[in-house]
Amino acid sequence: MLRDDKVIFRFIGPMGVPVELGQSLGLLIVLIVLISQGLSVGSLIFAALLVTTIFLHELGHAWGCKVQGVPVRRIMLHGGGGFCEHARSADRREQELIVAMGPLVNLALWAIASLGQWLMIQDLPVVPTPLYVQIYSYLGLFAFLNLAFFVFNMIPVQPLDGGKLCHLFLLRLLPPGTAHRMTGWIGLVLSVLWIPTAVLAWMSWGWILFFIPSIPAHYRMARGELA
Numbered sequence: 001m002l003r004d005d006k007v008i009f010r011f012i013g014p015m016g017v018p019v020e021l022g023q024s025l026g027l028l029i030v031l032i033v034l035i036s037q038g039l040s041v042g043s044l045i046f047a048a049l050l051v052t053t054i055f056l057h058e059l060g061h062a063w064g065c066k067v068q069g070v071p072v073r074r075i076m077l078h079g080g081g082g083f084c085e086h087a088r089s090a091d092r093r094e095q096e097l098i099v100a101m102g103p104l105v106n107l108a109l110w111a112i113a114s115l116g117q118w119l120m121i122q123d124l125p126v127v128p129t130p131l132y133v134q135i136y137s138y139l140g141l142f143a144f145l146n147l148a149f150f151v152f153n154m155i156p157v158q159p160l161d162g163g164k165l166c167h168l169f170l171l172r173l174l175p176p177g178t179a180h181r182m183t184g185w186i187g188l189v190l191s192v193l194w195i196p197t198a199v200l201a202w203m204s205w206g207w208i209l210f211f212i213p214s215i216p217a218h219y220r221m222a223r224g225e226l227a
Contacts (some may be wrong), residue, residue: 005078013055016022017062017072024079025051028217041107045138053106053145057153060105064098065090072175080211092171099164110124113143157194157213158221184221189214 005022013019036043048170058075061084065072071087090098117139125132156166166186170179191213198209219224
C-alpha cells in the first residue's frame, strides 16, 4: 500500500538517485512527536536520525544496484520505512548484493557511531559542556537506531531483507520450488510468533511494532504459490 504513497517532495540524492518523500512520512514524524509528549528539539532530532537511518539503508540498496549496472528508478521514504526500486529485474547474484547492502550499511553506521562515542570518552573534558554531552548522547542514539534497524531487517520474514536473504541463501542449496516453500514455512512460523512477541514488547517496554508480517502471504509461499 505504501509503495503508492502520495509523493510530497522529490530531490536528486547521492549517485544521482531520485528520492521521493511520501505523505505518510509526515504522519510518522507527527506520531513520534506525540509519543514524545510534545514538540521539542529532542523529538525532532530523534525523527531526523530515524529518517536518516532509513534513507542511508535504502541508499545502500541503491549502491548495490549501481555497482552492478542495475539502474535505480527511485528511492521512496514513507511512514512504514522505505524501498529502493530498480528499473530492471536483477538476477539472483545481483539481488544478493543489492539486498545485503541495506543492513550492512546500518551495521557500518552503528560501528562508526559507537567508535565516535568511544573516542569522545577518551578525550572527555574535566567538565563536559552541555553540547558535548548532547553530541555524545545523539551519537549513542544513532548507533542504537542503526543496530536496531539491522537486527529488525535481518528477521527472515517477507518483505524484510532477512526474508529475501533467507530465500536467496536457500536457492543456493535447494531447488527453486523447495527453497520457495521452505522460505514460506520459516516466515509462517515467525509471523505466528510475531503477534505474542508484539504484545510482550508493548507490555514490557512500551514498544509499538507497527510492522506485522502477513500470515496468509507466508502460508501461500509455504504451499508453493508465488509470493
